Amino acid sequence: MHRKDGQTTDDVYENYDVIKVNIEKKITDSTQGRSSEFTESDCVMIRSSRAAAVCLVLLCVLLLTAVIVLCVMFTQERLQLISKNKNLTSERDQLIFKNENLTNRRDQLKNELLILDGWTYYKSRFYYMPNEMKNWTESRRYCTEREADLIIINNREEQDFVNKMFGGTTAYIGLTDSDVENTWKWVDDTNMTSGFWGSGEPNGGRAENCAVIVDQDQRWPTLFGWHDVLCNRDFKWICEKNISQLILP
Structure with a gap:
């Protein structure tokens, strides 16, 4: 079959096949380029995530260490307060005992003075x-x-x-x-x-x-x-x- 522009039907199909091949090649190249760019971006994101995870772990370790130190300090201060309280209680009891003895001695002295x-x-x-x-x-x-x-x-x-x-x-x-x-x-x-x-x-x-x-x-x-x-x-x-x-x- 002949067209008015002088091209035959076979020529049209042949041109169509060439154009189709060129288009598919461009699409493939474009897709491969995007895949390469996507892969590099993913690597950057993975490295960033790992760094963030490491920082988070270190932060947790530091916080845990701080909590442990504070707990130890608090425990020591609490034990010291308990010890001081026991000493104060003992001193108070001793003072009460001495006061009772002094009171008894005073009464005894009064009786002796009367005698x-x-x-x-x-x-x-x-x-x-x-x-x-x-x-x-x-x-x-x-x-x-x-x-x-x-x-x-x-x-x-x-x-x-x-x-x-x-x-x-x-x-x-x-x-x-x-x-x-x-x-x-x-x-x-x-x-x-x-x-x-x-x-x-x-x-x-x-x-x-x-x-x-x-x-x-x-x-x-x-x-x-x-x-x-x-x-x-x-x-x-x-x-x-x-x-x-x-x-x-």
């Missing part, structure tokens, strides 16, 4: 001179039965106090050299370091082993200070009780 009617208080000590006469041994027994002892004179101030409160008489004090001659000791077994002996005293030798304090005694108006005497002679005496003896059990 000590007639005793004279001076600088944490109580003094008493009964209005009777005994030898040195019996005088001391009288004092110890009342949780006291014969007086120990430690200094000039106490000596003046005794003269003022119990002057005008002669009274036994807690001083003797019965164990070793001329080694005068107090009843608490301490050595006498300084004394207030009268003129020429002590002068009794082996016989006079006990001491008395003399002050304005009408029987011996010229005698003052300490004198050694026979321990079996009867004199008044002075008892002394330290205030700690009233408080301590």
Whole structure:
């Protein structure tokens, strides 16, 4: 068959086949190009996703580490607070116990002070001179039965106090050299370091082993200070009780 433009039908089909092949080739090339571009994009996305996943894991690890550290710190502080609270509780109980003991001691002291009617208080000590006469041994027994002892004179101030409160008489004090001659000791077994002996005293030798304090005694108006005497002679005496003896059990 012939067309007006001079082309035959066979020529038309042949041209159509060529055009079809060219079109299919272009489509294939285009598709392959897009596939290559798509593949590279996917790789970039995969790498980005992996990096994000790694960052997320690291972040989780850091957060977990921080949580663990905070938990440990909190636990330690809690244990310290518990320990401090126990210590405070123990100290509180001790203070309560001490307060109860002090209250009991105070009540005991009040009772003791009521019993000590007639005793004279001076600088944490109580003094008493009964209005009777005994030898040195019996005088001391009288004092110890009342949780006291014969007086120990430690200094000039106490000596003046005794003269003022119990002057005008002669009274036994807690001083003797019965164990070793001329080694005068107090009843608490301490050595006498300084004394207030009268003129020429002590002068009794082996016989006079006990001491008395003399002050304005009408029987011996010229005698003052300490004198050694026979321990079996009867004199008044002075008892002394330290205030700690009233408080301590």
